[in-house]
Amino acid sequence: xxLNPEYLKEERNQMWRAELRSKTKNKERMLIxxxxxxxxxxxxxxxxxxxxxxxxxELNQALTEAARCMDCVNPTCIEGCxxxxxxxxxxxxxxxxxxxxxxxxxxxxxxxPAVCGRVCPQEKQCESRCFYVEKTDKPAVxxxxxxxxxxxxxxxxxxxNIPDTAKPNGIxxxxxxxxxxxxxxxxxxxxxxYDVTVFExxxxxxxxxxxxxxxFRLPNxxxxxxxxxxxxxxxxFETNYIVGRTSSFDxxxxxxxxxxxxxxxxxxxxxxxxxxxxxNGILSSNEYLTRxxxxxxxxxxxxxxxxxxKNVAVIGGGNTAMxxxxxxxxxxxxxxxxxxxxxxxxxxxRVEEVKHAKEEGVEFMTLCNPLEYxxxxxxxxxxxxxxxxxxxxxxxxxRRRPMPIEGSEFELDVDxxxxxxxxxxxxxxxxxxxxxxxxxxxxxxxxxxxxxxxISEMFAGGDIVRGGATVILAxxxxxxxxxxxxxxxxxxxNQ
Amino acid sequence: MNKIIEKxxxxxxxVQLVVxxxxxxKSRKPGxxxxxxxxxxxxxxxxxxxxADPVRGTITLVVQIMGVSSSKLVALEVGDSITDLVGPxxxxxxxxxxxxxxxxxxxxxxxxxxxxxxxxxxxxxxVVTVIAARNKDLIILEDEIRKWSDEVIxxxxxxSHGRQGLVTVGMEEIIQREKVDExxxxxxxxxxxxxxxxxxxxSIPTQASLNSIMVDGxxxxxxxxxxxxxxxxxxxxxxxxxxxxxVDFDEMLMRLGGYKAEELRATEIYSQKL
Ligand SMILES: Cc1cc2nc3c(=O)[nH]c(=O)nc-3n(C[C@H](O)[C@H](O)[C@H](O)COP(=O)(O)OP(=O)(O)OC[C@H]3O[C@@H](n4cnc5c(N)ncnc54)[C@H](O)[C@@H]3O)c2cc1C
Ligand SMILES: Cc1cc2nc3c(=O)[nH]c(=O)nc-3n(C[C@H](O)[C@H](O)[C@H](O)COP(=O)(O)OP(=O)(O)OC[C@H]3O[C@@H](n4cnc5c(N)ncnc54)[C@H](O)[C@@H]3O)c2cc1C
Ligand code: SF4
Ligand code: FES
Numbered sequence: 001x002x003l004n005p006e007y008l009k010e011e012r013n014q015m016w017r018a019e020l021r022s023k024t025k026n027k028e029r030m031l032i033x034x035x036x037x038x039x040x041x042x043x044x045x046x047x048x049x050x051x052x053x054x055x056x057x058e059l060n061q062a063l064t065e066a067a068r069c070m071d072c073v074n075p076t077c078i079e080g081c082x083x084x085x086x087x088x089x090x091x092x093x094x095x096x097x098x099x100x101x102x103x104x105x106x107x108x109x110x111x112x113p114a115v116c117g118r119v120c121p122q123e124k125q126c127e128s129r130c131f132y133v134e135k136t137d138k139p140a141v142x143x144x145x146x147x148x149x150x151x152x153x154x155x156x157x158x159x160x161n162i163p164d165t166a167k168p169n170g171i172x173x174x175x176x177x178x179x180x181x182x183x184x185x186x187x188x189x190x191x192x193x194y195d196v197t198v199f200e201x202x203x204x205x206x207x208x209x210x211x212x213x214x215x216f217r218l219p220n221x222x223x224x225x226x227x228x229x230x231x232x233x234x235x236x237f238e239t240n241y242i243v244g245r246t247s248s249f250d251x252x253x254x255x256x257x258x259x260x261x262x263x264x265x266x267x268x269x270x271x272x273x274x275x276x277x278x279x280n281g282i283l284s285s286n287e288y289l290t291r292x293x294x295x296x297x298x299x300x301x302x303x304x305x306x307x308x309x310k311n312v313a314v315i316g317g318g319n320t321a322m323x324x325x326x327x328x329x330x331x332x333x334x335x336x337x338x339x340x341x342x343x344x345x346x347x348x349x350r351v352e353e354v355k356h357a358k359e360e361g362v363e364f365m366t367l368c369n370p371l372e373y374x375x376x377x378x379x380x381x382x383x384x385x386x387x388x389x390x391x392x393x394x395x396x397x398x399r400r401r402p403m404p405i406e407g408s409e410f411e412l413d414v415d416x417x418x419x420x421x422x423x424x425x426x427x428x429x430x431x432x433x434x435x436x437x438x439x440x441x442x443x444x445x446x447x448x449x450x451x452x453x454x455i456s457e458m459f460a461g462g463d464i465v466r467g468g469a470t471v472i473l474a475x476x477x478x479x480x481x482x483x484x485x486x487x488x489x490x491x492x493x494n495q
Numbered sequence: 496m497n498k499i500i501e502k503x504x505x506x507x508x509x510v511q512l513v514v515x516x517x518x519x520x521k522s523r524k525p526g527x528x529x530x531x532x533x534x535x536x537x538x539x540x541x542x543x544x545x546x547a548d549p550v551r552g553t554i555t556l557v558v559q560i561m562g563v564s565s566s567k568l569v570a571l572e573v574g575d576s577i578t579d580l581v582g583p584x585x586x587x588x589x590x591x592x593x594x595x596x597x598x599x600x601x602x603x604x605x606x607x608x609x610x611x612x613x614x615x616x617x618x619x620x621x622v623v624t625v626i627a628a629r630n631k632d633l634i635i636l637e638d639e640i641r642k643w644s645d646e647v648i649x650x651x652x653x654x655s656h657g658r659q660g661l662v663t664v665g666m667e668e669i670i671q672r673e674k675v676d677e678x679x680x681x682x683x684x685x686x687x688x689x690x691x692x693x694x695x696x697x698s699i700p701t702q703a704s705l706n707s708i709m710v711d712g713x714x715x716x717x718x719x720x721x722x723x724x725x726x727x728x729x730x731x732x733x734x735x736x737x738x739x740x741x742v743d744f745d746e747m748l749m750r751l752g753g754y755k756a757e758e759l760r761a762t763e764i765y766s767q768k769l
Contacts, residue, residue: 239579426714
């Protein structure tokens with residue numbers, strides 16, 4: 001998805017933008033230091049599962065940071081954003097003090113800016129392509145912080161406007177799953193006038209945003225606000241509804257659904273299949289995070305239990321691993337460790353999560369790989385054996401392949417282990433649609449432009465297509481699927 | 496939706512509920528289960544669908560009071576609704592005409608056994624069923640089981656009903672008497688373990704329906720994992736029925752105890768609240 005350069009130029013040439021540029025010299029802009037996100041102190045935050053670590057920018061901080069942006073002729077940052085947000089435009093609106101207009105700009109292309117501002121790996125996306133990074137040795141404009149600021153400002157202002165929707169066309173479409181891909185799909189389809197229902201297997205809407213990403217990083221209230229907006233726009237939600245099980249695709253066709261968007265995510269947790277992995281106290285990050293985030297297991301009045309550990313090992317180096325290890329700390333772990341078989345440079349987690357985890361006292365045992373677990377007489381894990389790894393030649397992912405170092409084995413006392421070594425695509429939908437083309441990994445095959453699957457009225461996106469990606473990529477897929485399903489259904493009805 | 500329209504006590508601990516849910520009533524097959532949640536603070540827990548009436552749009556659940564969640568469910572009255580109910584989950588039982596089927600149910604396991612017995616009978620098999628419990632009060636659904644079985648043996652630990660002895664005694668008697676082509680066992684893990692050891696001795700293919708601890712029931716968390724034939728499988732999506740002779744029952748028993756301390760605490764707090 002890219003923005004038309006002509007349109008970008010036209011917008012950049014608007015009077016207010018030109019005036020704003022001339023008001024402050026570029027040299028002065030470049031002297032401003034990058035803003036620091038106000039954070040809850042590590043000693044305080046490790047005691048609270050439900051208090052957000054990043055507290056958000058103050059208005060004056062946001063105004064100053066916005067002034068760092070040079071409003072470049074050639075805004076390369078936009079190329080780094082998977083949904084091509086018009087970044088300079090929204091930032092200049094902030095500099096101008098028109099925060100609500102900044103928020104409206106974000107919403108032109110991003111259905112959930114308050115979410116993305118919090119969870120996007122900006123350092124790999126927009127901010128990695130910022131002028132400051134590409135042409136100077138200064139840090140990028142804090143695009144993510146500003147995005148969050150504008151979205152939060154709008155939400156807290158109470159004046160968030162519900163986008164206009166076209167006249168209802170009476171055509172029913174279904175979104176399967178309620179993660180970010182489906183939510184952005186639903187938002188766009190309802191704008192086009194469709195009768196949209198989102199079906200979710202769990203009892204809560206939001207997918208990973210609810211069951212996976214913890215409250216200290218993404219408060220549920222932020223997600224709920226966006227869901228409420230979608231409801232107001234007319235999107236219907238059905239929880240406790242597993243498409244393909246509760247009823248079949250044929251049942252839904254009979255009920256009049258003409259288009260389907262499959263965004264059932266990558267739900268299946270992987271284990272390492274090493275000895276002792278089924279002992280009690282060894283669980284997948286999905287189980288651990290679901291118990292705590294979706295079921296509220298850390299709270300006394302909730303029935304769902306969660307095992308607590310003194311010495312907790314989390315296996316993996318992604319966001320899921322960081323979320324799990326930081327959750328363990330908040331649930332009282334004395335020692336919380338990340339065990340990762342490559343080096344820190346290869347960790348897929350967001351840089352900010354790694355930084356936060358370190359500040360909170362997480363130990364990073366990189367270049368270590370688990371071999372086996374031990375348990376006490378009741379079957380509860382009590383220890384593990386690992387070996388150290390060295391880095392060999394680059395593998396297919398371009399990262400250097402970890403190789404075990406002979407004779408480097410050692411043991412560690414642990415009483416809780418969270419396995420966060422990845423997930424596989426949810427096999428449920430493909431298993432009930434024999435005609436649906438899938439790859440050997442179980443991801444759904446789609447036309448990359450249109451997001452259309454081998455069954456023409458079925459589109460797909462998010463992790464079920466990409467195997468495991470990001471919130472923003474999932475949302476981008478949802479938007480593209482909506483646009484193309486709209487064309488498809490209109491063409492069909494014209495024939 | 497999810498309204499309770501009938502409630503029958505089989506004993507003070509075992510209750511049958513008929514619940515309105517037309518979609519699940521229509522799509523469920525023998526062997527499927529549902530996941531329930533009672534109230535906003537409730538946990539998700541599984542129960543087998545023991546019967547369904549697609550015309551009335553109802554499913555039947557039989558629940559034994561164990562701890563907090565089952566107590567909360569049983570505390571609901573006719574007219575109340577279950578907060579969350581999702582299904583049908585799990586793979587349905589593989590039903591075919593194979594000859595003689597020996598079905599064995601222990602305790603509340605008789606409830607999930609019922610639709611399977613019915614289906615095997617309807618598929619043309621000879622069905623012999625052994626139902627067992629600790630005592631007379633805990634024997635459930637005897638009449639319904641009789642309706643779909645060619646023969647029924649009732650066993651109680653204390654001899655207060657039927658014959659005295661464990662389920663395996665009744666099973667072995669049948670096995671020694673006639674050729675059994677397939678066995679299906681549902682009940683407490685320990686009962687399934689010994690039933691499975693018995694049929695292994697006689698090389699009779701046996702299916703066991705496992706009652707692992709679950710959270711989502713959709714294959715997302717791995718809480719329900721069991722080792723079958725040396726491989727890790729998820730009970731909720733790969734099961735709940737597995738080749739009993741391949742199941743590592745000792746590991747399963749260990750995993751069932753994984754939250755014992757937490758469950759006991761929760762049950763104490765809950766009973767203090769009452
Ligand atoms: C712990 C964790 C932390 C993460 N952190 C980040 C981060 O910081 N930044 C980032 O960009 N990305 C992050 N990710 C990745 C990101 O969350 C995912 O890429 C994204 O959520 C994928 O969205 P999706 O819409 O494809 O599916 P999901 O969010 O996975 O949602 C799929 C939903 O579909 C439901 N479903 C499945 N089958 C059916 C069916 N048959 N019928 C009805 N419903 C069904 C599932 O229950 C689920 O709720 C993280 C992921 C995890 C697990
Ligand atoms: C696929 C499946 C189908 C099931 N069908 C039925 C059914 O039809 N009727 C029925 O009464 N029960 C059934 N169960 C068992 C039922 O889910 C549990 O008894 C219930 O979750 C206990 O919850 P609780 O909060 O009341 O008790 P808890 O406080 O959680 O547990 C109390 C006691 O029960 C034991 N326990 C906990 N979970 C289970 C479990 N999953 N299986 C056996 N013992 C357990 C604990 O070890 C503890 O001793 C099924 C389980 C599975 C996995
Ligand atoms: S959505 Fe993500 S990539 Fe795009 S501007 Fe916002 S933070 Fe950057
Ligand atoms: S219950 Fe979560 S994967 Fe089976």
